[in-house]
Amino acid sequence: xTVKIGITNQKGGVAKTTNTINxxxxxxxxxxxxxxxxxxxxxxxxHRLGFEDAYLAEEDSFYEAFKDPSSYDVHDLVVQHAxxxxxxxxxxMFHLEQxxxxxxxxxxxxxxxxxxxxDEWDAIVVDAPPSLGxxxxxxxxxxxxxxxxxxxDASSQLAVNHLLRQLxxxxxxxxxxxxxxxxxxxxxxxxxxxxxxxxxxxxxxRFGEHIPVHVIRRRVAIKRAVDxxxxxxxxxxxxxxxRDVYATIAAEVADA
Ligand SMILES: Nc1ncnc2c1ncn2[C@@H]1O[C@H](COP(=O)(O)OP(=O)(O)OP(=O)(O)O)[C@@H](O)[C@H]1O
Ligand SMILES: [Mg+2]
Numbered sequence: 001x002t003v004k005i006g007i008t009n010q011k012g013g014v015a016k017t018t019n020t021i022n023x024x025x026x027x028x029x030x031x032x033x034x035x036x037x038x039x040x041x042x043x044x045x046x047h048r049l050g051f052e053d054a055y056l057a058e059e060d061s062f063y064e065a066f067k068d069p070s071s072y073d074v075h076d077l078v079v080q081h082a083x084x085x086x087x088x089x090x091x092x093m094f095h096l097e098q099x100x101x102x103x104x105x106x107x108x109x110x111x112x113x114x115x116x117x118x119d120e121w122d123a124i125v126v127d128a129p130p131s132l133g134x135x136x137x138x139x140x141x142x143x144x145x146x147x148x149x150x151x152x153d154a155s156s157q158l159a160v161n162h163l164l165r166q167l168x169x170x171x172x173x174x175x176x177x178x179x180x181x182x183x184x185x186x187x188x189x190x191x192x193x194x195x196x197x198x199x200x201x202x203x204x205x206r207f208g209e210h211i212p213v214h215v216i217r218r219r220v221a222i223k224r225a226v227d228x229x230x231x232x233x234x235x236x237x238x239x240x241x242x243r244d245v246y247a248t249i250a251a252e253v254a255d256a
Pocket of ligand 1: 011012013014015016017018019040044129130186187188216217218219220222223226
């Protein structure tokens with residue numbers, strides 16, 4: 001069984017890509033074969049991991065496979081990173097949402113179709129774009145299990161409420177169940193100000209009874225590792241106390 005996890009929040013800059021790299025790295029560190037998927041047309045995950053060429057490729061890209069899943073095999077599109085495999089984003093994915101809608105047939109189920117018979121990896125971790133459009137819907141429906149990065153501020157509370165409404169709509173429209181496996185309050189800088197404290201308390205009281213709420217602190221080591229195309233679990237990366245938090249998240253989701 002392949003565990004599929006979407007890392008999603010339509011709010012920009014809440015550490016989706018940073019968490020994708022570190023959760024993929026943490027799962028690989030547990031001995032799992034991991035595929036990270038860059039579903040963001042901006043391709044930051046692809047760039048951070050050093051695959052600019054694949055992002056600019058004109059043929060046989062994730063863009064084409066997303067539009068026409070039955071004609072492509074995921075394995076042919078994957079590149080190898082030192083810690084895990086990557087399905088790179090492609091510059092043409094900026095057209096994808098319009099193309100999916102124009103094409104009509106099951107525009108929100110293409111990613112699910114692409115991963116349907118894929119069982120080579122133990123875990124697939126998908127970095128979603130910062131929008132609530134059809135690509136994000138594809139990520140949600142293809143994985144059915146989500147980790148939601150949030151920031152410790154009032155606007156993140158609003159963003160999570162919008163996301164929950166969208167998940168309800170998808171559950172109703174597609175007769176499926178979507179689980180939130182955890183919230184990751186990310187890039188948190190201590191000492192907390194009142195807004196940050198209120199936000200973390202709200203996340204814990206709103207979700208904490210049923211869903212783990214993890215806190216990842218702002219750390220230079222995290223930024224430095226990602227800038228070097230590695231997770232905190234990569235070779236030669238500086239020690240960082242947040243490794244343990246990512247290892248805990250990986251342990252929770254590994255058997256989800
Ligand atoms: N724990 C952390 N410590 C230090 N820097 C962090 C941490 N988490 C995220 N950042 C930084 O915050 C910025 C935003 O993070 P990231 O790109 O992962 O967010 P995102 O949600 O993927 O953004 P987008 O919505 O544009 O896709 C980046 O510069 C990243 O390096
Ligand atoms: Mg991102």
